[in-house]
Amino acid sequence: MARVTVVGGGVVGLTTALELAEAGHRVTVVRDQPVEDTVSRVAGGLWFPYHVEPRARAVAWGLVALRRFTALAHSPDGPAAGVRMAHGVMVHRTEPDLWWTEGLGAVLPAPREVLPTDALGGYAVRVPLVDTGAFLPWLENRCATTGVRLVRRTIDSLDDIGDDLEGDVVVIAAGLRSATLLPDPEVRPGRGQVVRLANPGLTEWVVDPENPAGLAYVLPHGEVVVCGGTDVEGEWSTEPDPEVERAILARCRDLVPALRDAPVVGRAVGLRPLAPSVRLARHTVDGRDIVTNYGHGGAGVTLSWGCAEEVVRLLA
Ligand SMILES: Cc1cc2nc3c(=O)[nH]c(=O)nc-3n(C[C@H](O)[C@H](O)[C@H](O)COP(=O)(O)OP(=O)(O)OC[C@H]3O[C@@H](n4cnc5c(N)ncnc54)[C@H](O)[C@@H]3O)c2cc1C
Numbered sequence: 001m002a003r004v005t006v007v008g009g010g011v012v013g014l015t016t017a018l019e020l021a022e023a024g025h026r027v028t029v030v031r032d033q034p035v036e037d038t039v040s041r042v043a044g045g046l047w048f049p050y051h052v053e054p055r056a057r058a059v060a061w062g063l064v065a066l067r068r069f070t071a072l073a074h075s076p077d078g079p080a081a082g083v084r085m086a087h088g089v090m091v092h093r094t095e096p097d098l099w100w101t102e103g104l105g106a107v108l109p110a111p112r113e114v115l116p117t118d119a120l121g122g123y124a125v126r127v128p129l130v131d132t133g134a135f136l137p138w139l140e141n142r143c144a145t146t147g148v149r150l151v152r153r154t155i156d157s158l159d160d161i162g163d164d165l166e167g168d169v170v171v172i173a174a175g176l177r178s179a180t181l182l183p184d185p186e187v188r189p190g191r192g193q194v195v196r197l198a199n200p201g202l203t204e205w206v207v208d209p210e211n212p213a214g215l216a217y218v219l220p221h222g223e224v225v226v227c228g229g230t231d232v233e234g235e236w237s238t239e240p241d242p243e244v245e246r247a248i249l250a251r252c253r254d255l256v257p258a259l260r261d262a263p264v265v266g267r268a269v270g271l272r273p274l275a276p277s278v279r280l281a282r283h284t285v286d287g288r289d290i291v292t293n294y295g296h297g298g299a300g301v302t303l304s305w306g307c308a309e310e311v312v313r314l315l316a
Helices: 011-020 055-073 131-145 176-180 241-254 298-312
Strands: 003-007 025-030 085-093 121-130 149-152 170-171 186-197 205-208 216-221 223-226 262-274 278-285 288-294
Touching: 003 011, 011 121, 011 170, 011 288, 011 298, 025 055, 025 288, 055 085, 055 241, 055 298, 085 216, 121 288, 131 149, 149 278, 149 298, 176 241, 223 241, 241 262, 278 298, 288 298
Parallel strands: 003 025, 003 170, 025 149, 085 205, 170 288
Antiparallel strands: 085 121, 186 223, 186 262, 205 216, 216 223, 278 288
């Protein structure tokens, strides 16, 4: 069994740390943000492999996470973990490419009356929907009770991982900022802005990725509905833009008229860690044993458990 330091305490770092600890490794997580401030917290939490490569591996990792989230949703821990199975509709405006539905089970045409009038069609699926506001603290707590040491610190370079941190293997799971630790110049941000509305009673989700006015999605999580969104490559600003917010609200209220009078209760911006392919591999860097697990783009929640299980296999 190894002594492992995981750099990163978002959804990727925490699921990896928990899997490693459950496999018997001695694990320390180092991160410099509270979970509430991570990109993972901004995520809408839909199980959907959006803006991530390569597809074949994303499908395989996603299916592992699908199985794990489904089991969690059906367990007594489901509500506390913020995980439920939710029906929803994926709208399409061109011939749909259903590559990501492999292994999902029933994928049925959505009834015409729930679709925008100008849409070509849509399909109805039931997938995990994860409220990251509940899931991340639950995960962090599970890590702590499984023996993972949680340390708050910024790692400026791999040399910062000294004797006080577990040192046989370092897992780099620091999202977008992994790129400065290694370095990895191909990694770039995909800026995403969301608006949170008071939930008027919705339980089902809708995603309209090809909306001519821009990406639109409505994801209900209990009292709150997460409305999005945007995905602007290369943009680094994390300040919510009021103009962008107005446009998101217009698209989402058009898509789901029940949201017309729902008040805004919050807003957030996150930078998706985009990469030409998910960086999941074991390397030797400056004589150190390193496993990378970053670059999950718009699918960090969706692939989380699948990638975490693969990290455990890489260390076996
Ligand atoms: C608007 C939006 C909507 C999204 N919706 C979904 C969705 O519905 N479904 C889905 O699957 N995905 C979604 N995503 C994508 C998902 O949020 C990301 O893929 C995921 O959060 C990446 O997780 P991560 O753990 O790699 O990174 P992060 O959440 O960014 O966590 C990085 C961690 O590393 C730590 N860290 C970084 N650098 C250092 C350092 N040098 N020293 C110490 N600590 C460091 C930070 O403190 C933090 O703990 C969405 C993203 C956005 C922006």
